Amino acid sequence: MKFLLAFLFVAAVSADVSHILKGGPDADAPILKQSLDIGVDGSYQFNYETGNGISAQETGSLKNVGAENEAQVAQGSAQWTAPDGTPIQLTYIADENGFQPQGAHLPTPPPVPEAILRALEYIRQHPPKPDTRR
Numbered sequence: 001m002k003f004l005l006a007f008l009f010v011a012a013v014s015a016d017v018s019h020i021l022k023g024g025p026d027a028d029a030p031i032l033k034q035s036l037d038i039g040v041d042g043s044y045q046f047n048y049e050t051g052n053g054i055s056a057q058e059t060g061s062l063k064n065v066g067a068e069n070e071a072q073v074a075q076g077s078a079q080w081t082a083p084d085g086t087p088i089q090l091t092y093i094a095d096e097n098g099f100q101p102q103g104a105h106l107p108t109p110p111p112v113p114e115a116i117l118r119a120l121e122y123i124r125q126h127p128p129k130p131d132t133r134r
Contacts (some may be wrong), residue, residue, distance in 0.1 A: 011108045025052075026052045029050045029054070030050065030051040030053035031048060031049075031050055031051075032049045032050060032051055032133040033047070033048060033049040034046075034047070034049075035047055037046075039061075039066075041061070041062065042061060042062035042065070042070045042072070043059075043060065043062070044058075044059070044060050044061075045057075045058070045059045045060075046058055050079075053079070053080060053081055054078075054079070054080040055078065055079050055080075056076065056077065056078035056079075057076055057077060057078075058074055058075070059074065059075060060072060060073060060074035060075075060079075060094075061073060063095065067082040069096065071095060071096040072094075072095075073093075073094065073095040073096070074092075074093070074094045074095070074117030075091075075092065075094070076091070076092060077089070077090060077091040077092070078090045082105070086105065088103065088105050089103055089104070090102070090103040090105075090106075091103065093120065114131070
């Protein structure tokens, strides 16, 4: 349950829904399709689609049930249109390694400068020697 709440928080923060909350034309979009299936084993599946082109689907389950490293895992996708008219497509995996979103609209880090790449390669080829001064 904590994971689902965390996911919903991340999804709400990730999506700019201010135009919906202000009572714009999307505020009364009808729900065209919606389903939810929750298993007794902790697995679940949901999907929905609205009249204004928003849709999402997700499946999740428990991983390593009963073990010390038990984790809730999920994967899914969502589609909507940004306020500027850009179509947004988001896919994600959420597991013991965190939330891992993918989408063309997400910011990407700048490339690593060539000098840094050369320095890292030098370090890889010349690992530090162990300290023997004891």
